[in-house]
């Protein structure tokens with residue numbers, strides 16, 4: 026039966042991963058279009074552990090565009106949301122569902138308003154790249170709803186206009202954001218280097234570091250760096266281009282030694298250009314530095330890298346271990362220095378909890394009897410409470426449609442977020 030005129034609600038739901046850069050994006054050559062000063066390379070994280078889920082709905086009965094993030098209504102008036110909506114609407118195609126009596130012509134999409142509800146399965150604005158997962162998911166899901174035919178590369182260049190790093194979340198595995206040369210930004214897009222199955226030994230452990238201080242946002246931090254850091258030019262023009270080539274080789278050959286050396290060096294150089302900014306920007310804290318020391322000393326004592334570290338615009342450590350066995354040893358070392366504040370081990374490590382079993386850590390008593398890493402000088406000091414919790418993850422896939430209507434975040438009758 027056809028729906029009465031104006032009564033239907035058409036919806037789509039998608040899920041997108043977050044990503045972490047191993048060659049960092051830092052600095053724009055165009056603020057409005059979000060065009061970077063250098064290429065960057067990232068790994069996509071398993072959406073089961075870190076992802077955004079977004080439902081978008083259209084109905085002739087909606088009087089305006091509205092959005093709810095994690096259950097709270099937020100404004101869509103910002104330029105970044107507006108750019109994504111405008112670019113997707115421009116590419117919308119005719120859609121027809123005869124059974125439901127819905128027919129939307131290409132030109133109708135401009136007049137139809139959308140309701141968007143999104144939910145992150147990890148903390149928002151906590152330095153875990155929620156904006157990357159969020160904007161990738163918004164663009165991907167709007168594209169599905171509006172029957173957009175463009176390929177993922179083109180979608181990535183739209184997501185880029187929401188948040189630069191979001192363009193890399195359109196693909197799984199290893200992804201490169203090619204900076205592009207054109208002034209209109211049409212060649213500044215993401216390409217997949219290898220999918221998540223290419224190198225599936227890697228295990229990712231994130232230390233969510235307790236931090237009270239408010240950080241400088243990536244957007245304003247990188248603006249200040251572009252304006253004041255002489256080191257940034259050298260980084261963007263000389264260092265990154267050769268590192269990107271070496272990183273592509275390392276990924277292709279599953280060469281962990283090169284991969285780890287490049288990842289750590291690039292994280293450290295990104296934080297060096299932050300320090301070279303006037304006034305200087307400090308994203309890492311004492312806990313971050315302690316984790317770097319731990320990894321560096323261990324890698325050195327083994328004679329070859331076991332773990333790579335990388336830090337974004339905040340103190341959280343992202344640690345990439347060469348395999349599960351190494352990840353289990355890493356976890357023992359981390360928990361020796363950073364034991365949980367309370368007795369509950371299972372909420373101290375989220376994501377793939379089975380790594381605890383691999384590390385022989387079944388209860389808090391097992392953590393208490395861990396021995397000090399022999400390669401470390403500081404053996405008798407522990408830093409309980411300095412890490413909020415750990416996430417154990419792996420490489421993951423790109424955005425996917427969530428077909429199960431029960432998982433939609435918007436009620437198909439009211440057109441409002443479920444529970445509102």
Ligand SMILES: Nc1ncnc2c1ncn2[C@@H]1O[C@H](COP(=O)(O)OP(=O)(O)OP(=O)(O)O)[C@@H](O)[C@H]1O
Pocket residue numbers: 077078079094143144145148149150151152153154155156157158159160163242243337338339
């Ligand atoms: N699921 C989502 N859908 C759409 N937009 C989102 C979503 N999640 C976050 N955002 C946008 O991203 C903003 C948060 O980005 P912000 O850069 O402050 O934090 P972050 O990305 O979590 O951390 P960081 O950039 O330091 O890694 C939110 O205010 C919102 O505008």
Ligand SMILES: C[C@@](O)(CCOP(=O)(O)OP(=O)(O)O)CC(=O)O
Pocket residue numbers: 045046048049050051059065156187188189190191243244336337338
């Ligand atoms: C340190 C980084 O995480 C910076 C990410 O910056 P954003 O993509 O959050 O910045 P905007 O483009 O202004 O939204 C490095 C990276 O992800 O490459």
